[in-house]
Amino acid sequence: MVIDDDLKCFVRYLLDADEQKAWEFLYSYIIDGKDSLYIFEQVLTPALRYIGYLWEENAISVADEHIASSICHFLMTKYSVVSETGKTNVAKDKPKAMFTCVEGEEHALGLKMVAALFDEYGWDTRLMGSNTPTTDIIAFANRWRPDIICLSLSTVYSIPHLIQTIKALEKLSFNPQIIIGGRVISIYTLDEFISENLKIFKDLTSLNEWLRTNKEHQNKYVTN
């Protein structure tokens, strides 16, 4: 796996748990005027993939990976504050989207990026985090009644939970749109599960494109 030297430096900062340097690196892109999509798709994602590759190469341990990923969580949070993509106010007429990992799924970083993109396009978002039991997902969805529910999964073992969750979500009376994404989706084909109310995005770019075109017809998703 080849990545450029700059990005290798960034990976080093992540593995060394050097928050300060890692942030400075990311900040240089913000100053450069790069948008969230670029920062997520061209900086954070390849860095994380490279870290996965280093583990496969037996160069680092899972513990190292955990450190790097927690630094990434920190960077994402700081980024959302600086770039003001985070919520500034909760407007009544914003369309609503909730984000959750299915039961047994521990990887929430990708989901965080997805939620940040929705934020940026003016959605009211709720991030539920990793390993959320299906009953909790349903309970929250019923209470908050989002227009869209995004599910993320990165391991194959979560697929049974995913199917179980989708079945439960499709019974919701207010008929939310269900969106699925995550590493597994980009590797395996889950076409057989696609129904009318279900969308699958293989990467942030296609999601971003959908959000962009959707914004033009956003009224459709505004709840009354």
Add this chain to the structure above:
Amino acid sequence: MLPTEKGYISNVPFPYLNLDSDLNILGISNETMSHFPNADNFLDLVDLDSRKKATKFIKPNLQNVKIELNMMTMDQPITLYDIFVQWDDENTVNVFCIKKQESIVQIQEIVQRIEDRMIHGNLTTTQQQEELEQTLQKMEEIISQQDDQNTLSTLLHTLATEVKEPLSNVKGFINLMKTEMVDPDDSYYAEVALDELEKANNIIYQFIVASSPPEPNFEQVSIQKLLSQWVYACKDEVELSGYQIKYVKEQILPNLAIDTKQIKQVLLNLIKNSIEAMDRSTRDKKMGQIIIRTRLTHKGIQISVSDNGIGMDVWVKKKLFTPFFSTKEKGVGKGLSVCRKIIHNHGGSLDVDSTLGQGSTFYILLPISE
């Protein structure tokens, strides 16, 4: 999987596997069975995402390798193991699997818990923020209504009555003086003064009416009939301005007890506002139209007056029903506050929905009397 023939090693307190060069399992330690499910090939015990790594590093040319692999286990789907690989010769290899130290797992769990708590905390804060903002909005609504309607109208009422009295006195005195004036020019000034006084009186009278329209004089009427007639009556004026007006009947409605005169006043006010909103819109004049609809809701009959005029921003919308608030150059700003008062006197409500640049819809809700 069968126990290894290497007797001394079958009792080691961790999983041990003896494999051939294709990683087929030749023999295992007793402990192996309590960790991993049954399999013929070592790779079947390795997590899908770790297999590439396993095949890469379990090779005869790599002696004494230690790698981390995610393994399929009996109790959990995948668990992290340190795998030690040692080749006897090119054809057989010894694999020792040591479960990652519990402490690492514990640390991972702690990190996970903190992350989850942060996310949960974030979620809770957002919800609280939402609730607070809603409460704040309600308070603002209440305050602006109370403030504007009550305090201001009481103040005005007092002011108007108090000013009216001295004004009548002045009027009386001027009338008296008029008879005393010999020079016709002087008399003319007196007339002007009287005229002006009359105007002042009228304005004050209107303000008093504005702050408290008379009690409605209820009579049972068909709202559809009233609207049809009224729209017909207003049609000329609307079309003169170059716009369309129509009343869309959607369902048959029960009769209502209303003060026809006052409701007509409200409708006229709303229609006039709509015309002005469309005058200010940049849209092609021919497109301008006012649509009146009626709808039966569980709360009563809803009359909506929509236009595709210039619309209002949030600030204007908020101040709209405040007496003496006006966006018009010459307006006094009584119209809508009186309208709301009239509808309130009918036990109903008057609200607005508007988007700047797209138009406004006013909703009159009149309760159906029992």
